[in-house]
Amino acid sequence: MQLEFHQVDAFATQPFRGNPAMVYRLDHWLDAALMQQIAAEHNLAETAFVVKEGASWHIRWFTPSAEVPLCGHATLASAHVLFEVYGEPGEVLDFTCLSGALRVTRQGTQLLLDFPVRRAQSGALRAEVEQALGQPVEEVLALHEGQGVQELLAIMANEAAVRACQPDLAAVTRLPGLGLLISAPGEQHDFVSRYFAPAIGIDEDPVTGSTHCILTPYWAQRLGKSRLSAFQCSARGGELHCELDGERVKIAGQALLVASGRLLLPATWAGA
Incomplete structure (x- = not known):
């Protein structure tokens, strides 16, 4: 075959x-x-x-x-x-x-x-997430789908904190859900992010379209705009152009x- x-x-x-x-x-x-x-x-x-x-x-x-x-x-x-x-x-x-x-x-x-759209809600795992990331976060949100947590989102202070983050992947694996998403306001983009999912065989995903279904509604509400520029600042890196359109997210690349x-x-x- x-x-x-x-x-x-x-x-x-x-x-x-x-x-x-x-x-x-x-x-x-x-x-x-x-x-x-x-x-x-x-x-x-x-x-x-x-x-x-x-x-x-x-x-x-x-x-x-x-x-x-x-x-x-x-x-x-x-x-x-x-x-x-x-x-x-x-x-x-x-x-x-x-x-x-x-x-x-x-x-x-x-x-x-x-x-x-995938809307995350304020979660209650801040201490566990901060321990896994090795640094403080501003907020932790959780995406709930089906029977439990599907994804976790940690909001950090700035782009430098996102880029410098070196999480304890073993600790990330112990968190609920598929992975841990971190994000912050960007310096040249509306927001930046990184995504770690060692529990499903991905230590760090280079550019993740699906997580921007979570990030776009969050940053659209926080920044008061529906069209956003995004950059996932992994080693390979990738730029995404996002738009919140009702209950849909448009992502161009x-x-x-x-x-x-x-x-x-x-x-x-x-x-x-």
Whole structure:
């Protein structure tokens, strides 16, 4: 069995910047355990699998160790592959996923993600978060979805504090939720952020589209504006243009194909 894959740097205008994602366009779904093994083999923050179902594309995302309900950069990467590699017609792609309906629109050199708002509420884990980060924070908020905490957001004093942060990843793993997001007002952007998710195999994610569904409504309310410029100041770094539109968040960025190849599996392999 041969499966074609494409690696894309999302939220980037040049190679080796932004956030890399692997994309598989499939004719039919593979077993979930196999998709998880493939994601572990690539060992990127996210590997996306897309299958055409009716008029839309069903998309699923896997970190090296878990399936996740929402991922921005790998959706951007998937749209780039469908448009540029497979020649999907038109300017709009509709996706369905565990988090509902998503849309990606091609606007010149940029792709615009249309994602649901995710609103975080004031939490009660400030002492634990400060211990994990090794420095004080102004506020801790929690995103609650399903049965408990999905993400934690810590607001810091300034961009310098975000850039200098060296969290205790073992302590971050013990916190509830998928990961810990830190953010502060930016020096050249409206806000900056970083995201740590060692519990799902991502010590630090380079650029995270889905967390901006949390950050955009927070900073829109705090700054009193609906259009915001954002920068995720990881080692690779990435710029995002965000807009709060009712209960939707629009996130624009660019993407670049950096590699393509084939995964080779024996036709008789039990995992296939």
